[in-house]
Amino acid sequence: MAETAIAGLGMTELGKVYGRSPRRLAAQAVRAAAADAGLALTDLDGLIVAPGMSGSPGIELARTLGLRDLRLLTSMNTFGASAGAMVAHAASMIAAGSASAVACVFADAPLRPERSAGAAYGRDAREWHGLDGLRAALGFRSVNVYYALAARRHMLRYGTTSEQLGAIAVSTRAWAAGNPRAQLRDPISLRDHQESRWVVEPLRLLDCCLVSNGGVAVIVTGAERARDLARPPVHIWGWGQGHPGHRLERGSAFGLTTGAAISGPAAMKMAGVTPGDITVCQLYDCYTYTVLVSLEDYGFCAKGEGGPFAASGALGPGGALPTNTGGGQLSAYYLWGMTPLSEAVIQARGDGGDRQAPRNDLILVSGNGGILDHHSTLIVGPHPKGRP
């Protein structure tokens, strides 16, 4: 199969960016990504968009950008796994000869100046309707609750502690200090984590990601072509998806395992690598717990050992497995799967500045959607596939 690469990365301002629709943010990100690659918009023959909380850029984005005679135009939604799924689809289409330069874009604008970050992803009403409404009336007002129930299961089963989750918050913030784009850069201690308020016990405020507005796009091309473009190619070694479909009934593994247990081995098999070959991780970190359980499912530690592994210091600056080197969704910006993907591109290019990981040879990128229901994995790096 023809090899592929990420040739361009475009990012808008991120965070409290108001007054721009997802489509406008997406257009800005695609333009920036094409320029980064040294391509004109007219060089693009494919566009894939993914929706966020506040609607989709829509395939109408092609018209906004004035793209003509596209050979690939579609919207893809796998929730937080969409970024990885978009890149995999673009790479497959390019490998099949159906497209040659594909922009993949995600943009979202859930934050509004007049309301809190929590309100952007929460629910509130005076009256509720039906079973869904009953659940909300009882207190299930946001996705935080479901992740809290998942994290509790892991604590009950494996003895995982809030302090171990805190270690992930602390190491992620330590990385954010080196990222000028990060929304939160002041270092935090484990004590700060332990003293942060409960959002939904056992998750504290510092276990939960940010809410951000913005857009990120990448350009995928064939690896050969990428070599002739403006920036060093970020080679795509492998990809996978995993959707375990846990049923909520007796014996369910809900909360204890994720789709990474499926997508990880698939991506690593395609790449011809094992967990020991991965030198940097960019893991979807909507919550600290998501990182902990993903590390286990990828095989970086044994099932149930995610807590001690995180607490060992392996994930932070100077650790054995630098993880979420840009500050992730917890401390940098929350643009769903584009948060880990964008940082992977930056690290693979060696553009990390103060936060550059010392060994960037093979970077694993995860996407996670639903309540650990949907997972995507990409493995990328600066070297052509097969030559680490």
Next chain:
Amino acid sequence: METFGVVRRDGRSDPFFDGAARDRLVIRHCPPCDHWYAPDAGGCPECGAEELEWAEASGRAVLVSWAVAHPRGGEPAPLALVELAEGPWMYGRLHGVTSPREGLPLRARFVHPDEGESHPLFEEDREDRGL
């Protein structure tokens, strides 16, 4: 007892609320394969049946996982994932559970608010049912 938001019917789950009004937990059941589901299930992935019947469950459950929501400016809400005796898991709210633990025996009890629909909560089941 705490008060909750007002809950109205939406025409898709009336038997559940009718049951709650009579202090009964009514959930979904698939007659062909005798598999039980939570009240919001839409079909049977076991045998492919598209229609599930509404059927009365025992109301007994055990605690699977729990979480306490701390809304700003509101009272903490003890929330749970419970395993009904019939097998399905259900999201619910705990009442008066002071020492939650995995496997804690629970039973449904019902709230009948002045306004809006009746609904279940889960409280500790202290009755010795033998084995």
